[in-house]
Amino acid sequence: MKKSRKFRTDCSGQLLIVAALAIAILIASTSIYVYELTTQTPSLENSSMAELALAVKAGLRNAMISALANITKGGQKTVLMENLAMLAGAYMQLHPQQLCQIRCTLLNGAGYEDGVKLSWNNNGLGVSSAYVFFTLKILGPAHNLTINDAINVTTLLAAEGCYTIDRNGSIKTVSLTCNVFNENKPAQARKIIVYWEQTPELWVPAENPDIIYLGNGTYTIVFAVTTPSESVNVSVQLVDARNIFVLANATCNLAS
Amino acid sequence: MKGRNSGQIRIIEAFLAIFIVFSAIAVSANITAKSPSSANNGLASLGMQALLQLDSDGSLAAYITAGNWSGLRESLNLLLPAGVSFNLKVYDNQMRQVNTETVSSGGFSSQEITLVKYVCTSQAPEFRVYVVYLYLAVAKQ
Numbered sequence: 001m002k003k004s005r006k007f008r009t010d011c012s013g014q015l016l017i018v019a020a021l022a023i024a025i026l027i028a029s030t031s032i033y034v035y036e037l038t039t040q041t042p043s044l045e046n047s048s049m050a051e052l053a054l055a056v057k058a059g060l061r062n063a064m065i066s067a068l069a070n071i072t073k074g075g076q077k078t079v080l081m082e083n084l085a086m087l088a089g090a091y092m093q094l095h096p097q098q099l100c101q102i103r104c105t106l107l108n109g110a111g112y113e114d115g116v117k118l119s120w121n122n123n124g125l126g127v128s129s130a131y132v133f134f135t136l137k138i139l140g141p142a143h144n145l146t147i148n149d150a151i152n153v154t155t156l157l158a159a160e161g162c163y164t165i166d167r168n169g170s171i172k173t174v175s176l177t178c179n180v181f182n183e184n185k186p187a188q189a190r191k192i193i194v195y196w197e198q199t200p201e202l203w204v205p206a207e208n209p210d211i212i213y214l215g216n217g218t219y220t221i222v223f224a225v226t227t228p229s230e231s232v233n234v235s236v237q238l239v240d241a242r243n244i245f246v247l248a249n250a251t252c253n254l255a256s
Numbered sequence: 257m258k259g260r261n262s263g264q265i266r267i268i269e270a271f272l273a274i275f276i277v278f279s280a281i282a283v284s285a286n287i288t289a290k291s292p293s294s295a296n297n298g299l300a301s302l303g304m305q306a307l308l309q310l311d312s313d314g315s316l317a318a319y320i321t322a323g324n325w326s327g328l329r330e331s332l333n334l335l336l337p338a339g340v341s342f343n344l345k346v347y348d349n350q351m352r353q354v355n356t357e358t359v360s361s362g363g364f365s366s367q368e369i370t371l372v373k374y375v376c377t378s379q380a381p382e383f384r385v386y387v388v389y390l391y392l393a394v395a396k397q
Contacts, residue, residue: 019272027279051304055374058311062377065314070381083383090349090375090385242314242379 049138049145056091056102056136057151063087064153065242068116068130072245077114080130081106099139107131107150126236126248129154156181159236159248161221162255174206174232174252176221180240186217190239196225197233206234230254299340303372303390306335317378320346320386325357333361336392343391354386364393 067080081104088102106115112131119127130153138145161176174196180187194206206223213219225232232252239245310316310331319328332342344359370392378384 023272047301048304051301051308054308055304055311058308059375059377062311062314062317062379063383065379066377066381066383069379070383073381075381079383083377086349086383086385087375087377090387093349094373094375094387243381 046143046145049140049143052095052100052138053136053145053147056100057149059087059091060084060102060104060132060134061151061153064130064132064151065244068128068153068155069243069245071116071130072118072128073243077116080115080132084132099137101135101137101139103135103137105133107133120247120249122233122249122251124159124248124250126157126159126238126246127154128244128246129156152183153244154181154183155187155240155242155244155246156184157236157238157246157248159234159250161234161250161252163225163232163252164255170226172225172227172232174221174223174225174234175255176234176236176250176252178219178221178236178238178248180217180219180238182240182242188213188217188241189219190241190243192219192221192239193237194221194223195235195237196223196227197235198225198227203235299370299392299394300372302336302340303342303370303392304374306332307372307374307376307388307390309335311374311376314379316376316388317380317384317386320354320376320388321378321380321384323356325355325359329359329361332359332390336361339395341393341395345389345391347387347389349385349387351387362395364391369393 063083064080067083070079071077084104091100091102108114111117111119115130115132117127117129131150133150136147158179159176161174163172163174165172180189192211194209195203196206198204209221209223211219211221233249234252235247235249237247307316332344336342341361341364346354348354372390372392374388374390376386376388
């Protein structure tokens with residue numbers, strides 16, 4: 001009897017150690033689990049910040065497309081900065097606690113002036129483009145995100161062609177091939193108008209031009225003109241699917 | 257002396273056991289409290305991605321400018337997974353409501369509603385800025 005009592009009192013110390021170990025394991029596993037849960041929060045915050053950054057970039061791009069469409073229709077170049085400022089203001093208003101700063105710089109140089117390049121030359125190439133550098137700062141509760149990037153919106157039209165003469169030698173049939181690109185990717189046109197130079201500085205619209213879309217951003221345009229001139233100057237005026245206007249002038253010579 | 261000590265040890269052990277049980281309850285309560293916020297974040301991400309996809313080609317602003325609310329509703333129905341209810345409100349940059357009719361997939365049966373705020377801009381030559389509030393909830397079966 002005495003022995004068993006002595007055994008119990010002896011074992012109570014060991015039981016305490018085992019219990020303390022069990023508690024330590026329990027606490028350790030619980031804290032690891034809690035730690036894992038808490039580390040998930042910044043990753044969720046990061047993904048929401050990344051989504052916000054994507055939304056800002058999409059908004060900036062749309063604002064640039066709108067401005068370029070406006071400018072190529074005859075609007076002021078200041079429209080580009082105005083659009084970007086309006087968008088930045090809307091974000092500041094929407095996220096007052098999660099500070100979202102957008103700073104835009106318009107490209108000057110390389111043919112761009114105030115972020116806009118309108119190169120409508122006589123070499124068969126027309127370019128309407130806008131280029132903006134931007135810095136986006138999103139100040140989150142735990143992390144900050146800073147992005148420095150640039151957005152380029154470009155509509156490019158390449159036109160080239162030649163003509164053939166009928167048997168009488170009076171009517172010239174002009175065949176043009178036009179390629180349309182948006183940011184170097186083939187694109188479609190919303191509207192195409194073709195003019196030809198009847199006499200110096202007198203441009204007249206081509207009568208009933210036959211415009212065929214071949215796919216991959218390529219159009220063929222065929223029309224007839226009556227002119228004694230050896231070469232036919234043509235002007236292709238195009239509005240792309242984003243409402244951006246572009247013009248390309250080309251000289252067509254007799255097909256060899 | 258030994259007998260008196262063993263009694264005190266029993267009391268300490270009892271307190272220790274109570275402490276362990278209560279701390280376990282406190283930790284588990286904390287964990288369960290965190291679960292709905294992560295679910296809400298997932299829902300917000302789904303909503304944000306749907307709006308981003310619609311805005312990538314300017315469709316979102318085009319629907320709003322044209323007042324094509326049924327088209328916008330159909331597009332969101334296609335982009336959001338089945339079982340997610342939505343209600344969309346559109347404001348202009350002066351925070352005046354633009355949508356004249358309800359753009360919704362139906363009534364919200366869930367208590368957990370997530371709000372996604374999105375700034376949408378138009379590609380049209382007449383520049384417009386819209387603020388889109390997309391309310392999302394998981395539809396209860």
